[in-house]
Amino acid sequence: MIRLNNVTKALNHKNIIDNVSFSVNNSEIVGYVGPNGAGKTTTMKIIVGVSNPSSGDVIIDDYSITKDKDKAQRNIGWIPEIINFDENEKAIDYFYYIASFYGIGKEEAKRIAEELFHLVGLEGKENQKIKTFSQGMKRRYAIALGLINNPKNLILDEPQNGLDPQGIILVRELLMKMKNKGCAILFSSHLLGEIEKIADRIVFIDKGKIIKEVKAKELSGVVKIVLKEVNQGILTKIMEIGDARVKGNVIYLNEDVDLIEVIQAVGKRNIIELKQSYDLEDIFGSLYGLNNSVE
Ligand SMILES: Nc1ncnc2c1ncn2[C@@H]1O[C@H](COP(=O)(O)OP(=O)(O)OP(=O)(O)O)[C@@H](O)[C@H]1O
Numbered sequence: 001m002i003r004l005n006n007v008t009k010a011l012n013h014k015n016i017i018d019n020v021s022f023s024v025n026n027s028e029i030v031g032y033v034g035p036n037g038a039g040k041t042t043t044m045k046i047i048v049g050v051s052n053p054s055s056g057d058v059i060i061d062d063y064s065i066t067k068d069k070d071k072a073q074r075n076i077g078w079i080p081e082i083i084n085f086d087e088n089e090k091a092i093d094y095f096y097y098i099a100s101f102y103g104i105g106k107e108e109a110k111r112i113a114e115e116l117f118h119l120v121g122l123e124g125k126e127n128q129k130i131k132t133f134s135q136g137m138k139r140r141y142a143i144a145l146g147l148i149n150n151p152k153n154l155i156l157d158e159p160q161n162g163l164d165p166q167g168i169i170l171v172r173e174l175l176m177k178m179k180n181k182g183c184a185i186l187f188s189s190h191l192l193g194e195i196e197k198i199a200d201r202i203v204f205i206d207k208g209k210i211i212k213e214v215k216a217k218e219l220s221g222v223v224k225i226v227l228k229e230v231n232q233g234i235l236t237k238i239m240e241i242g243d244a245r246v247k248g249n250v251i252y253l254n255e256d257v258d259l260i261e262v263i264q265a266v267g268k269r270n271i272i273e274l275k276q277s278y279d280l281e282d283i284f285g286s287l288y289g290l291n292n293s294v295e
Helices: 040-048 069-074 091-101 106-119 135-146 165-180 192-198 232-241 259-266 280-288
Strands: 002-011 014-024 028-033 055-060 076-079 153-157 184-188 201-206 209-215 222-227 245-247 250-254 271-277
Touching: 002 040, 014 028, 014 040, 014 055, 014 184, 014 209, 028 040, 028 165, 028 192, 040 055, 040 076, 040 153, 040 184, 055 069, 069 076, 076 135, 091 106, 091 135, 106 135, 135 153, 135 165, 153 165, 165 184, 165 192, 192 280, 201 280, 222 259, 222 280, 232 250, 232 259, 245 280, 250 280, 259 271
Parallel strands: 028 184, 028 201, 076 153, 153 184
Antiparallel strands: 002 014, 002 055, 201 209, 222 250, 222 271, 245 250
């Protein structure tokens, strides 16, 4: 189990993570969602203990990552977004090197390697130098490294990056398998379709703050209306109907609004598109807006 208690990280007098608290239970997959620069990687680095929080703490199966780092880290598997290997090493040698960090002897490491190279589809490639691997192969290899210690808690930062469709399915099946073994899993991704497929719960972060946390089953939909023209008169009427989020000529409302009232307010002929959506992409648009700028 992973528990974040009021985690804050300040850099250059700015809180890039701001009082973040949430948990990931055993046998649960939590999707961590937010736009570029929201703070996902920073949170994950704090969880696995490669970065210290300015305040707050993370508890991994009863061990504090700040006060009892060694014990806490033994229970975590981490698959980082950016992978730094010693690329001149053979895959199997670097695998043994990482295994030794967990106190795993050569014979045991050999057995684990056989299992994990097979699991990630890299059997037969053990003696290749890492630098000869493609990006997708490196990602698969990183997944194998993250599983060496058979972790009870798994942190994956955009694990599908660079993977082909088979690789994406492999990650999906792997996470389901780990979940069924009782693992607590936190993964970030911009592939909202993947999050929808496997997450039990979704935690939304923006500008370092948690803005929403929902069980996937309870994700309420939005009404999305695309208009030809938006003017102050329309906006005033829409705001009276419900809690509207307006992004240019797109308006999002909570799903429980009266659609007849909405159509009357915006004018039937003014509507390009009106739909009730449970699509995570639309919910993401409603939460974060639709512009492309990065924080
Ligand atoms: N070493 C650093 N020094 C200063 N600012 C940093 C540093 N690392 C991250 N940041 C800032 O912290 C914020 C959060 O970055 P982070 O990498 O955690 O975001 P993210 O949600 O993982 O983004 P992405 O989806 O692009 O991977 C960003 O504004 C980023 O610029």
